[in-house]
Amino acid sequence: MTETTCAPVTVVNHPLVQHKLTLMREKETSTASFRKLLREISLLLAYEVTRELPMTNRRIETPIQPMDAPTIDGKKLALISILRAGNGLLDGILELIPAARVGFVGLYRDPDTLQPVQYYFKVPQHMEERTTIVVDPMLATGNSTVAAIDLLKEAGAKDIRFLCLLASPEGIKRLQEAHPDVSIVTASIDSHLDDHGYIVPGLGDAGDRMFGTK
Numbered sequence: 781m782t783e784t785t786c787a788p789v790t791v792v793n794h795p796l797v798q799h800k801l802t803l804m805r806e807k808e809t810s811t812a813s814f815r816k817l818l819r820e821i822s823l824l825l826a827y828e829v830t831r832e833l834p835m836t837n838r839r840i841e842t843p844i845q846p847m848d849a850p851t852i853d854g855k856k857l858a859l860i861s862i863l864r865a866g867n868g869l870l871d872g873i874l875e876l877i878p879a880a881r882v883g884f885v886g887l888y889r890d891p892d893t894l895q896p897v898q899y900y901f902k903v904p905q906h907m908e909e910r911t912t913i914v915v916d917p918m919l920a921t922g923n924s925t926v927a928a929i930d931l932l933k934e935a936g937a938k939d940i941r942f943l944c945l946l947a948s949p950e951g952i953k954r955l956q957e958a959h960p961d962v963s964i965v966t967a968s969i970d971s972h973l974d975d976h977g978y979i980v981p982g983l984g985d986a987g988d989r990m991f992g993t994k
């Protein structure tokens with residue numbers, strides 16, 4: 781029997797990330813602070829998720845002499861946010877790579893079935909030519925991420941990475957079974973899911989905490 785080899789799962793253990801994540805987990809943290817921390821963490825996680833981006837050389841002139849210098853071709857990158865909470869990770873990465881193309885997959889998780897319900901889909905053209913980074917702070921059951929990546933692959937995407945803040949072991953297993961080619965970057969793999977599909981210890985509902993809804 782042949783075993784499927786999965787793309788790597790990277791946990792970003794950097795002290796700055798872990799410190800900010802602890803502040804985000806605390807239930808007394810305000811909506812304003814939560815949003816600010818998510819933005820700050822997104823800049824740090826962007827460093828890891830963009831590590832293997834393809835580079836090209838561009839001819840430039842330094843004050844001393846011409847050289848072929850490495851650059852990222854931002855236009856070849858597609859950043860895909862899973863609405864709503866994905867936007868909290870998107871903004872920081874977009875600030876670092878402003879030329880990136882941006883898409884949105886609108887999904888919410890039905891609280892009873894824990895199945896994703898799609899309400900929006902808009903992605904850049906020529907997805908097959910791009911490196912795609914999908915962002916959503918929470919990988920819980922994995923149903924939302926798997927559904928989003930199903931849709932992105934139907935749209936042509938091939939080279940896909942997934943960035944989240946918190947992952948559950950169940951969500952990682954589900955994503956790896958459905959899409960073993962997709963690498964995962966996260967700030968933490970938490971303990972398990974509770975009976976309502978929430979990550980334990982987690983941070984609660986990321987979208988509600990970002991936007992002050994409930």
Ligand SMILES: O=P(O)(O)OC[C@H]1O[C@H](OP(=O)(O)OP(=O)(O)O)[C@H](O)[C@@H]1O
Binds near residue numbers: 864922951985988
């Ligand atoms: O792995 P899953 O079990 O599918 O759960 C994770 C999903 O749940 C949250 O979104 P939610 O449905 O709350 O929508 P929101 O971002 O609009 O709040 C989260 O941002 C993920 O998209």
Ligand SMILES: O=c1cc[nH]c(=O)[nH]1
Binds near residue numbers: 918978979986
């Ligand atoms: O713990 C969880 C699970 C799903 N969605 C969230 O926002 N948090």
Ligand SMILES: [Mg+2]
Binds near residue numbers: 865985986987988
């Ligand atoms: Mg939510």
